[in-house]
Amino acid sequence: MAATEVNTSPEELRRARRWLWAMIAVGVLAFALGLRAAPPVVFIRAEQEEQASKAAQNPKEEKTPPPEEQESGEAERPTMLPWLYLLKR
Amino acid sequence: MKVGTHPGSHTAEPLTSPTLFFLRSLPRGARRFWILVLVVGAIGGISAALLVQLLRLVQAVAWQGHGESFLAATSAATGLRRWMVPALAGVMVTAAALATRRPLRGHGTASIIESIWIRSGRLALPWTLFRGVVSIIAVGLGAPLGREGALLQTGAATASSLGRWLDLPGDKIRLLVACGASAGIAAAYNVPIGGALFGLEVLLGSFALDLFGPIVVACVTATLVSRILVGDHPSYLIPAYQLSGPKEMTLALLLGPLVGIASAVYIRTINAFGLVLEQGSELRRTALPVVTMLAIGGAAIWFPELLGNGYDSVNGALLGKLPLTLLLVLPLMKMVATAGASGAGIPGGLFTPSLFFGALLGGAFGKLAQHFGAPVPPGAFALLAMAGTLAGTTHAAVSAVLIIFELTGNYALILPLMLTSAISAFVSRALERESLYSAVLQRRNVELPEPINAHWLHSAHVRDLTRPARAKTLPVASFEEVALQLLEAPAGADLWVVDEENRLLGVITLDQLKGHLPEHSVLDRARASDLMQSTPRLRPDMSLAEVARIFAEVPEEELPVVDKRGLLLGTVNKREVMRRGRY
Structure with a gap:
């Protein structure tokens, strides 16, 4: 593959590199904050599966209503941190 | 529908629609162009519908969502699938780039603008189609990018190929490419007016009336075709909000x-x-x-x-x-x-x-x-x-x-x-x-x-186009020196006669020098000051509109730029002024 011909000075490239790393840091921070504030869909789904399997094992037990559709984002999410959840499982 | 007859037709041949009436009243070249605009619009709509169907197919296969929203399907997928399916998009792009030995990078709009302005509307159709399909599959597999890139490029490349195949003039091909790209965006979002305005504002950078008509026709055609094939529904679910307080x-x-x-x-x-x-x-x-x-x-x-x-x-x-x-x-x-x-x-x-x-x-x-x-x-x-x-x-x-x-x-x-x-x-x-x-x-x-527009001609100044003078001489230079300097100067360059402080005194052109050749008996005594002529002078703060008016009145290809003291700052070339106003 041929590299694209670019018109950039070394200073511009340095600035771009700094901006790139700053934005990656912002993205990672947003990811961490997102996880902390609203544990993500995967864990809700895992909990749902867990509840469903429990319910299947013990059909007499009252079923827990499933959370609202995830895409609305209004569903109640577990407050547990993901790594803690994984450890517990 | 029978709506009327062609006014110039002696046989009073019935016409089937106002469109046909309009097309028949046009000169042959213009008629061919307008038919192409309709064809490009229709192809834009069809290709948009096909690519959207391809996207849905890829999403359904990759994420196993049937009739659900994409987010519902990806949310329901296992974590492993959510990790591996997007990675597959990366593998596919790498494989495609290795196989074709060309990078696939880019979002398309920039290359369309470049094609319109720099490459006389040239876009390679097979490569663009291939790239469009790869792009749609990648987005379907989860790449966080938009599908519209493929739709825009497909419309533009089809227009470019048709225009070149039918040997249209360069400006018509460029306009047709903008029509194709605008048709793509109109069909992608079901926005005929917005698509047309996008084409005019972003791709062509002008709202001129002669550009407006073809773009609107292409966008309306593309949207109609897309609505027939995909359905007429809004891209986003938006309640009727009111914000007026x-x-x-x-x-x-x-x-x-x-x-x-x-x-x-x-x-x-x-x-x-x-x-x-x-x-x-x-x-x-x-x-x-x-x-x-x-x-x-x-x-x-x-x-x-x-x-x-x-x-x-x-x-x-x-x-x-x-x-x-x-x-x-x-x-x-x-x-x-x-x-x-x-x-x-x-x-x-x-x-x-x-x-x-x-x-x-x-x-x-x-x-x-x-x-x-x-x-x-x-x-x-x-x-x-x-x-x-x-x-x-x-x-x-x-x-x-x-x-x-x-x-x-x-x-x-x-x-x-x-x-x-x-x-x-x-x-x-x-x-x-x-x-x-x-x-x-x-x-x-x-x-x-x-x-090119009136505002630009008035806001751009001579100083923006001033280049250093390519050949200068002193008034005491002999005929032989003047002739030698003019012959050695780049083609089209004139010889500027300046004093020791670089104050402009006049100009000697090659044609003017030829006019002196019959006087060969006195030429060995002639100096540059005897041979030079006066010339209109430009000031650095003059607008290009003024310069264009001066160039229209004189035969010179190049005019000198001087400051208030008459010092030569450089020259402005007529070709450069014309080039800046292209399109």
């Missing part, structure tokens, strides 16, 4: 600069990733699509909203359903993911991701306003910020307002929509001189000519 207008006024700043950050991020990731070894560039999509897939295990073009999350923001946390963190993550994917070489549009970025930030603004006691619908601010981001990233406020207005069909929002978009475009342009599209061209050393 002074409090709401004040909030819209506040939102404008914030979205303008966010748009500038978005442009800078996309460019920084593009610039840095284009560098490096061949191995690194080859591996980048896979590595980047693995990282995005990894993040999508927790946040499936990051995958694909993000329609469902935008709908969530527009309906005011997303919680504040997600409204704040998702745009930042999505911006980095989009910039990473685009910079790594995954082909796809940046238009839809920018709508995602704006909609969620606007939704967050609305929620915060609500939190502080303003009784406003957050979804309405998501909509305003969508328009603002579009205006801020493309630097095209008119088409941004029209596109979002068409998406909503809600006239009640038009005032805050215009306000937010205009302020956002102004702030973003002040912070980032280049738009999302022109920055790519600038980076690749592609210089677009300034659009």
Whole structure:
């Protein structure tokens, strides 16, 4: 593959590199904050599966209503941190 | 339908429609062009429908969602699938680039602009189609980019091939390419007016009436065809919001600069990733699509909203359903993911991701306003910020307002929509001189000519076009020296006679020198001061409109530029003035 011909000075490239790393840091921070504030869909789904399997094992037990559709984002999410959840499982 | 007869026809031949009547009344060349405009519009609509069906097919196969939204399907998938399917997109792009020995990077709009302005409308159809299909499959597999890139490029490349095949003049091919690209965007979003305005404002940089007609016809045709094939439904689910009170207008006024700043950050991020990731070894560039999509897939295990073009999350923001946390963190993550994917070489549009970025930030603004006691619908601010981001990233406020207005069909929002978009475009342009599209061209050393219009002719000055004088001599130079200097000078260059302080005294041209040859008996005594002529002089602060008027009245190809003291600063070439006003 041929590299694209670019018109950039070394200073511009340095600035771009700094901006790139700053934005990656912002993205990672947003990811961490997102996880902390609203544990993500995967864990809700895992909990749902867990509840469903429990319910299947013990059909007499009252079923827990499933959370609202995830895409609305209004569903109640577990407050547990993901790594803690994984450890517990 | 029988509507009338051709006025010039003696046989009073019946016509079947006003379109036929119009076409028959045109000269042959113009008729062929207008038929091509209709064909390009129809092909734009058909290819948009086909590519959208391909996208749905890929999404259904990859994510096993049937009839559900893309987000519902990706959320229901296992974590492993959410990680591996996007990685597959990276593998596919790398394989395609290796097989074709060409990088697939880019979002398409910049290369269309380059084709229109620099390459006389040339776009290779097979390569563009291949790239479009790869782009659609990548987006279907979860690349955080827009499908519109493929739709725009397919329309433009088809138009370019048809125009060249039928041997149309260069300016008609360029216009036809803009028609094809606009048709693609009109069909992609079901926005005929917005698509036409996008073509005029972003691709052609002019609202001239002779460009307006063909673009509108192509967009209307594409939208009609697409509506027949795909159905007439809005791209986004938008309630009929109303923002007309002074409090709401004040909030819209506040939102404008914030979205303008966010748009500038978005442009800078996309460019920084593009610039840095284009560098490096061949191995690194080859591996980048896979590595980047693995990282995005990894993040999508927790946040499936990051995958694909993000329609469902935008709908969530527009309906005011997303919680504040997600409204704040998702745009930042999505911006980095989009910039990473685009910079790594995954082909796809940046238009839809920018709508995602704006909609969620606007939704967050609305929620915060609500939190502080303003009784406003957050979804309405998501909509305003969508328009603002579009205006801020493309630097095209008119088409941004029209596109979002068409998406909503809600006239009640038009005032805050215009306000937010205009302020956002102004702030973003002040912070980032280049738009999302022109920055790519600038980076690749592609210089677009300034659009010709009265404002530009009056605002550009002689100093912008002044070049150093190529040949100068003193008034005491002999005929032999003058002749030698003129013969050695570059073709078309005149010899400027200046005194020792560089004050301009006159000019000697080669033609003028030839006129002196019959006087050969006295030539050995002739000096430059005897041979020179006077010439009109330009001042550095003169507008190009004045220069054009002077050039129209004199035979000279080049005129000198002097300062107030008469010192020669350089020259301006007639060809350079004409070149700046191209198109």
